[in-house]
Amino acid sequence: MTPRRIKRLIGRGAFYLLLLVIGLYTVFPFYWAVVSSLKSGSALFQVEFWPAHPAWDNYVAVFREQPFGRNILNSLFVAVSTVALSLSLALAAAYALGRVRFRGRGLLLAVILGVSMFPQIAVLSGMFELISGLGLYNNLLALSFSYLIFTLPFTVWVLTTFMRELPQELEEAAIVDGATPFTIVTRVFMPLMGPALVTTGLLAFIAAWNEFLFALTFTLTSDMRTVPVAIALISGASAYELPWGNIMAASVIVTVPLIALVLVFQRRIVTGLTAGAIKG
Numbered sequence: 001m002t003p004r005r006i007k008r009l010i011g012r013g014a015f016y017l018l019l020l021v022i023g024l025y026t027v028f029p030f031y032w033a034v035v036s037s038l039k040s041g042s043a044l045f046q047v048e049f050w051p052a053h054p055a056w057d058n059y060v061a062v063f064r065e066q067p068f069g070r071n072i073l074n075s076l077f078v079a080v081s082t083v084a085l086s087l088s089l090a091l092a093a094a095y096a097l098g099r100v101r102f103r104g105r106g107l108l109l110a111v112i113l114g115v116s117m118f119p120q121i122a123v124l125s126g127m128f129e130l131i132s133g134l135g136l137y138n139n140l141l142a143l144s145f146s147y148l149i150f151t152l153p154f155t156v157w158v159l160t161t162f163m164r165e166l167p168q169e170l171e172e173a174a175i176v177d178g179a180t181p182f183t184i185v186t187r188v189f190m191p192l193m194g195p196a197l198v199t200t201g202l203l204a205f206i207a208a209w210n211e212f213l214f215a216l217t218f219t220l221t222s223d224m225r226t227v228p229v230a231i232a233l234i235s236g237a238s239a240y241e242l243p244w245g246n247i248m249a250a251s252v253i254v255t256v257p258l259i260a261l262v263l264v265f266q267r268r269i270v271t272g273l274t275a276g277a278i279k280g
Contacts, residue, residue: 030255037248044244058249062234068250070223071230074140075254078215078226079208081144082151083201089148090155090200091193095185097156098163099171109160116153120213123149131218138220146214151204162196163189198265206258227254 036044038054062068097109127146136142166189174184190197212228219225225233231250234243 040245058245075226078143082147082208086151094159098160142218155200
C-alpha cells in the first residue's frame with residue numbers, strides 16, 4: 001500500500017469519525033430525553049441505556065393533569081398563522097426589494113434585517129403596551145402578531161435574495177402579456193420559489209413553535225398557553241419534587257413533529273438555504 005493511499009484512508013477515517021462525533025453530539029440529547037421520559041421516581045437518577053420498566057404513564061399524565069392537548073393546538077394555530085402572515089408579507093416585500101428599483105432599497109433591506117438583531121427583552125415592554133392597547137392580551141392573535149418581529153425580517157431577507165436570482169425575461173414576458181404585479185408574484189414567481197418558501201416557512205414555524213418569552217408574557221390562562229409555557233409550568237408537590245418524567249415526556253411529544261417536518265422537507269430546505277449562493 002502506497003503512502004498516498006494510506007494518507008487518503010487516514011483522511012477518510014478522520015472524516016467519518018468527525019461525522020460520528022457530530023451525530024452523537026446532536027442526537028444524544030434527544031435520545032436521553034426519550035429515556036428520561038420513560039422513568040419515574042428514583043429511576044431518574046439511574047444511568048442506563050434503556051429503562052428496565054418503561055413508565056409509559058408519564059405520557060398519559062401529561063394530558064391528564066393539564067390541558068396539554070389544547071396547548072398543542074394553541075401552538076399549532078400560532079405557528080401556522082405566523083408562517084402564513086410572514087410569507088404573505090415577505091413575498092410582497094421581496095418583490096418590491098428584489099425587482100423594483102428605487103432609492104434607498106439597500107438601506108431599507110439592512111434596516112429590516114437589523115430589526116431582528118434586537119433581543120426580545122428589549123422590545124417586550126413596548127410590545128406589551130401595543131398588545132394591551134389593541135385588546136389582544138391573553139389572545140392567541142397577540143402571539144401571531146408579535147412573533148412577526150423575529151420571523152418577518154428573516155423571511156424578507158431570504159426571499160429577496162432568491163427573487164433577485166430569477167430571470168428578468170420571465171417578468172418581462174408576463175408584463176407583455178398584460179399581467180399585473182400581483183399575477184406576476186403569485187402565478188410566475190411563487191411556483192419557482194418553492195424551496196425558499198418551504199425553508200423560510202419551516203424555520204419561521206420552528207421559531208414560533210419554540211418561542212417562550214412572548215408566550216409567557218402575553219397569555220394568562222392555562223387554556224391559552226402554548227406548549228413551551230405549559231411545559232415550563234408543570235409543577236410537582238414542591239420545588240424539589242418536579243415530575244421530570246412528565247416534563248421530558250411533554251418535551252418529546254412537542255419535538256417529534258418538528259423532527260418529522262425537517263426530515264420530510266430536508267431536500268427543499270437545503271435547496272432554499274443555498275439559493276442565490278451560485279449564479280448560473
